[in-house]
Amino acid sequence: MTMLGDNPAATPKLAPAPVASVIDLQVHFRSKAGVVHAVDGVSFDIADGETLGLVGETGCGKSVTARSFLRLVPMPPGIQAGGSILFRPHRGCEACFGNGCDVCHQSGRAPDVCGDCAGSGCDACAGTGHLTVDLLEVAEQDLRNIRGNRIAMIFQDPGKALNPAMSIRDQLAEVFYAHRSAELLAAAGLDGGGDGPVGTLMRRKAGLRSSRLEDVLLTLPSLRARRNRLRVAADNRIAEALAETQIPNPRKVMDRYPHELSGGMRQRVMIAQALACDPDLLIADEPTTALDVTVQARILELIRELQQRHRTSVLYISHDLSLVRRVCDRVAVMYAGRIVEVAPAAEIFNEPSHPYTRGLLAAIPAASHERGRLVAIAGTVPELIDPPPACRFAGRCPFEAEACQLHDPDPEAIGVGHEVACFIHHPPPDSTAARPSFDRQVR
């Protein structure tokens, strides 16, 4: 890929810009009943190095949003109805070799420079000077370079997300072969192979491009030694990656199969796989939902630790608000395909401004609640087929008013870094309709 690779000039100092920006994302699904608006105009930014939580109940569209980053939503029945996801890849700062300096704003990671303007700012990068790509538009080949390499994803159930018939080693090796084949060849001492048939064969093998015939050739004694050196190099990298996630006995674990490991171990393997190539953005889709509570805490800690060490940005998807509080810098709350509130983590909990967020917080069982009473939000999530132009939460909102049934609010700022989509906080376009208020509870 031409974009991520040639950057000969010295790294200019650029103003920081979000590593990812979701702009008015719309993903719909064709179903027998109609077109379902699963994600209907979602926008948020992920700053470089931050952990953003995306919270909501089942069916609100958070998973679809997450998968859209890597274009993993199956496109029939899915429809890419609009919007863009901008990604600004970073790499280790060349000026300070990742230690932190002025150029990279002490983060150790500097953005790739926009090819069109060499950092001075232009239309392609919206003036930021950062190399910017729209993940929804980028070519197949480039997308594959990004997947697993610059953006990685860990899935909810590691038991299902690991191939049951492949050893841990083989699955992790794939990531290295796909994205770090040159490094592997170098580590194996095979990079001087030249353009002769042997050199080409080894390069193809390292890049997962060898045919079955070529694989058979590699079992011949003279070539076998080289193939084994390649494998050893890969094994070393794999062991390193596994050790980083605090898996005991990485060399032994490598030989195992997923079903031989516990849930917590499997998730560590997934995390190791995701962080293997030091990605800029890690998308974690409910990584602890399928785990025991005791294991959950440890995995959360691990993610936090690794995130700090690698300075990766994280998009953390969950339905559990209390969990998200411990891990995230900022939190975005989603409901019925829209973002209803975004704020720094502490503020979401101390000053929830959207009625839905309040409802979610109230529903968390706490010591302060009366014994025997559980609070729930009345009603169910609406059908998202051709939604009417009203607030999605209308019909369940305890503070609903006339304006809520006529217009759908967009998120607007109500404080530093705090946005809410509710007419309680900002006036509707049509000022004649009655506005809701926290003082008027109707249900």
Next chain:
Amino acid sequence: MQIRDYILRRLMVLPLLIVGVSIIVFALTRIGGSPIGIYLSHEMSQEDVAQLEERFHLNDPVPVQYFYWASGVLTGDLGWSGVAAAPVTEVFLPKLAATMELAVTSAIVAVALGVALGTFAGARRNRFPDHLTRVFSISGAAMPLFWFAILLLIVFWVYLGWFPIGRSDPEMWARIDHPTNLYTLDSLLAGDFGAFRDAVWHLILPAVTLGYGATAIIARMMRSSLVEELQEDYVDAARAKGLPERLVLRRHARRNALIPTVTVIGLSFGFLLQGSVVAEIIFQWPGLGRWMADSVLRGDQATIMAYVLFTSVLFLVVNLAVDVMYAYLDRRVVLGE
């Protein structure tokens, strides 16, 4: 270890099933008329017949007769085939070789084509190639082999004249030695490429006919199991790693989809076995199937019984092997969840 128990259990049941089958076969000989019918040959004299009646205790109660018949079978006495004018055991092996040559060729064709077709269709679910494959698969299951064979015969032998019938050209057959009784192998061993080509040319039509039904079932199973695998999370996870789609298909989805397909491959073996009877009749292939068909028409009980016994045992053993292999491959998948 669950697997070992499973294998042991199946292995222990196997002899019981074989005995059960032998009882049925024995019962059939009784229904068929004279109890010594399977041993009689036209060369025998009155004394020989009396001796036979002694040896097999035909004047004793039925269970005793069963015992002597069964021990006869175990020591290799399967009776006299009127059709072949020889003891069954003598003629059995060369005919078996002929049928095996045909069946194995058909099986290889069926597996290769079926897996490829199923993968092709499964990766393009609900699009044109998938629909086409579904029509092919269903027609394969409903296809009367005798009709399909006759159609191919009419088109390719009568009208186009591209392919011959029978197993070989008599001249070329006579030219070479037959150590293995497998025409293809023997011709290669003898270095006679003309004979090899002759062997292959004669194989094509019956193998295609026989393989058609098996290809259809395998393709169908492969397609549906591939579709199922493609919906699993690990496939998305593989894509998320940045692997190109063809590798995701090949290394992840297809490899796992092959596991349930293995069971169907075992099933289609039974299909091939039964189909060989008809195929050998129509294409005049000198194998077990045609021998059986002739025996059925001419009341050659010894052959019929031997054939039923043999095919059942083979069927049981192959099914057991397939089930064991599936259990071995599948435990990684099953125990994992």
Next chain:
Amino acid sequence: MVDMPMTRTGPVDSALRVRLRRARELTASLLRNPTTVAGLVFIVLLLGMAIFAPLLTEPNTPDAYQMPRDWGAIAVPPGSPGHFLGTTNVGGDVLYGIIWGARTSLRLSVIVVSATVAIGVTVGSIAGFRGGRVDEVLMRIVDVFLSIPELIFALAIAAVLGPSFRNIILALAVVFWVKYARIMRAQIIHVKENEYVDAARMIGDSPWRIYLKDVLPNSITPVIVQATLDMGNIVLVGATLSFIGLSEAGIAEWGVLVSEGQAGISAGRWWSSTFPGMMVFLWALGFNLFGDGLRDILDPRTETAR
């Protein structure tokens, strides 16, 4: 996987309304699948041919199931006057054979399928309900029967009984009942473990009533699916047996016709084998397509044999 937004559910309906709606839904989804509809069309046409045979062609005397012989029109090709599909080597009208062959196939499949279902369901029910020794013994017998490949088994039985149409029916019945025993037993065991049977027993229903009211209706769907598939496959196997020569010569049966037409093939007389053979194919295809569609909507997860 991807979370799909939930849809609203309606209020609770009366039991009868629910059952009617379910029946209507089932029919609708059946008709929605084009291959299933195609199968149904084939079946209707073939059954129509069989039932209205006496009206479609002049029945042969004295036995309509015997192929007529017209010595004046031996082996004439299709399109000849009076013989739309040609004649056989003894002057039998191929079209007559097609139509009355359908009737023969109908007789064969209905008799065999009825018998096998009756026997199989009975044996399977006994095994499932009684359990223990009875179950073990019966299932061993079933396993032994299943160890012999179907066609070969039927071939052997028909061979020792002697070539006749009746013996083919008998042979097929002996071979094909086992599948139903297995299905029924599995269903009963599955249903037995279900709560509503325990509930009925607690109320004090007699075992017979429990069987008829609760167990049977819920166990019957895979049997129906298998019976539909077997309607097709019985004719297929039966025609194969006739082709090999275990039926009676000269009757209006598709397999016999194909076999008798074989001799003329090398001389270019393709029609007397091709058309009857095609009918066997269409019959099996129709029931297979429809049966598959039925299986997909009735119990998508259960494995039934071919």
